[in-house]
Amino acid sequence: MTMTSLDLLFVSVLLYVGGAFLSLLFARREELAIASAGVLGALGGVAGLAAVLPVLLSGHGVSFAMASVFSFANFSVRVDLLAAFMVLVISLLVVATSIYSLAYVREYAGRGAWAMGFFMNLFIASMVALVVVDNAFWFLVFFEMMSLASYFLVIFDQDEEAVSAGFLYFLIAHAGSVLILIAFFILYGQSGSLEFASFRKLQLSMPMASVVFLLAFFGFGAKAGMIPLHGWLPRAHPAAPSHGSALMSGVMVKIGVFGIIKVGVDLLGAHTAWWGIVVLAFGAVSAVLGVLYAIAEKDIKRLLAYSSVENVGIILMGVGVGMIGIATGRPLLAGLGLLAGLYHLLNHAVFKGLLFLGAGSILFRTHTKNMEKLGGLARKMPYTAAAFLVGAMAISALPPLNGFVSEWFTYQSLFTMSREGELLIRLVGPAAIVMLAITGALAAMCFIKVYGMSFSGLPRSEHADKAKEAPAAMVLAMLFLAVVAILLGLGASVVAPVIAGVASSLAGGAHLDVAQGTLLFPGSLVQATLSTPLIAILLMATPLLAVLIVMLVKGVRMARRHSGDAWACGYMQEGHMVVSADGFAKPISSMFGAMFNLRRTMDPGPLLQSSMQRLIAAATRAEPFWDDKLVAPVLRFVPWLGRQVQWLQHGDFRVYCLYVVAALVVLLVFTV
């Protein structure tokens, strides 16, 4: 019997849930709990990959429906190309984080490692279920499950920062959920069914559709960490355990992007051009500001979290271009934009996952996230350093790695958009290109800082000095992701057509040509070409000429010496003399000072928190109101009544006789 994609997907979810409950079951024997959560999680990931790869390669989605316990909501599953793609992204990263967790979670032994396995696997299962369900009710149920499970991961450390970050996360996640709920309810009111299939058939009026779109955009945007709804992200992601941060930054924020595509393109058909412009504009602003804030951080995990804001911005830029393309009837543009966005979505999951795992390994060995206290780790943790360097180069969009390929497609889609169309669109395109260029340069600077401060130079603390290589499982997980990042770059001519298939299924089905042999091109060979394998080969070959020169022109050169201090103008060198994490970012933070002020004024987090506090205060005030006006009078009335009745019970036996006689008389009178 061969298993169909749906069977495998079911097995995958079952493995995650099984891992979760086994972890719970082995609460007393934590090493078993860690092993079962990790191994079943990794197997679930493999099953998920096996389930969706045939769907993606064949280009045919599958669906399935059954009645559920609720009469109003069928349990319908639809693995279309977009859902299959999302499952691929989730599963790929889960394989790495699950392997990683086998060693990493030991750090939490005795502190509820079993609970971590439980919440982690449940979190993964709910994400997979969420992307494949085709019913608004179940969608919201799984969305909520995902938010709650990740909330417990955020507050896992139980310290003040984690609890406060968790609270903020809880608030913003639910503010988002409410918006999404309203959007779905409007659609439900129109179609009379909670099935997404019925939503797709709706012909909404323009204003109504726009309201639904904006509600969903901001609702899912909060989940995606788009600016200005990003406030929770740089606090919540770092607080979670590192493999949890990897999944939250690598995958969960993408659920937000997925939701925007689902509602905007899949359900509503993206028929209005300004929706796309809104998505593009929010994306571009998120990209620039996200990376700008990232540069100023010295906590490595917070920096990575801010960089996720940036990358979500880049993904949204692609999605926005795609939506503009659909609305203006340019299928090539639509396909290119969505291809760029989805490709970057996959790439970011891989390299951000890798970087968070790397940060986790650093934390595991040095017990600090503060880059000012690191340094010199490349010698102590060579494999971690190598994998981290690949991740840093990929996220800085350096050719020929994967980040470059997706950003190249983003540039090309923006360029295609700028070439024709209305004046506004021809103006927006180049503006976005410039913002992407600034983002690229800032991202490179940001990751020079991360790698440089953590892995280069002299160790700046005792912990950093005594660090050693991370355990094998963790190194394996990181190397796996590093290899995937390289393959997604060098093998772009194989990967891009598959993602182009997903993109064109969303953009109306027109075939999109993006690769020929090892060559990539944005729909037209005249506009541009790219060959990452050729770049890679030449980049390996050209330095050989320099090696040759060094070997040939030798003279009486002595062997290389690798010792002694760096030159310090004649003074003795000390560790704290070198440029610090803050110092490195100083020119940028002073040149772009205004942008940093913007963060304080734009962040709704404090506003939400203060309004929550006001709500609590109001509730505190409102509570005595009922006490005073209703409960207290009742409370006063009862003893009073008691006192009034008290004299009846005088205690004298003759009086009671009198009562009996009186009662008899009364009864007699009534009966007669």
Next chain:
Amino acid sequence: MLNLNFQPILLALLQALILLALAPLMTGISRQMRARMHSRRGPGVWQDYRDIFKLLKRQDVAPAASGFVFQAMPFVMFGVMLLVAMALPVFTHHSPLGVIADIITVAYLFALARFFFSLAGIDSGSLYAGLGATREATLGVLVEPIMILSLLVVALIEGSTNIGSISDSIANGYGQSPTAIVLAMLAFGFAVFIEMGKLPFDMAEAEQELQEGPLTEYSGSSLAILKLGLGLKKVVMAQFFIGVFLPFGIATDLNAGGLAMAIAVVAIPVRLAVIFFLAALVENSMARGRFMLTSRVTWVGFGVAALSFVFYLAGL
């Protein structure tokens, strides 16, 4: 498999080697010019060849704190610049490696070199190199938008981001949107000027304080390769400028005939020398500026690029 035709690869290699061979001469001309403008005699235009040759025979010394990135950087810088030199249009309007001669690819190849250059500064563990690293990365942030926007304007006019196509269309006249092209050329020239490491943004001799700070800890053969790489970067930048905005006097394609090819070959060093001469002229008439105020100067370049885009939209 890679479907490569070897003739273009050979041509690419040939032009890259020519640019590499010219690099010390061009930096030598710059040095000599500065000396003359300072009323010094100067070491002569061949001095940089002698320097590099001498350094190659010296011992390579690296601080104990330095790591893999520090050691690899000179070779990465050299390799990336050689790759860009292979991709630019030099003999003809068309790049011999057309498939990678894309403005975005080339801009990000420069970013790759900068990434390692700056990272090597931190990796050396030296305080001066670390400061140089910050400055190098910051300049990248300030320059890249100018470069991309000015190239974008000419790319939009041509409808292609391929450097060869742009070069070809510009060589056939500034017909469409001439004002926009001239303004884009000015803005791109500004960016190239900064990338060539010139005052007020940089001073190549003041290695411990400014942009070339990451060089502080290099010595011997590593320094020689790095000097070659940085010289090549300057030549490549100038050639990039020439190839895109001033593609005159070079052959339209390889079948243009012997005379046209001969002119094209002779034209390479001549035009490069003119660009270096102009750059040196501007540089030596400038004072040094405070680094933290650099962004105010680069706004000018960005403004010109933005203006060029506006002219393009207006069709002028």
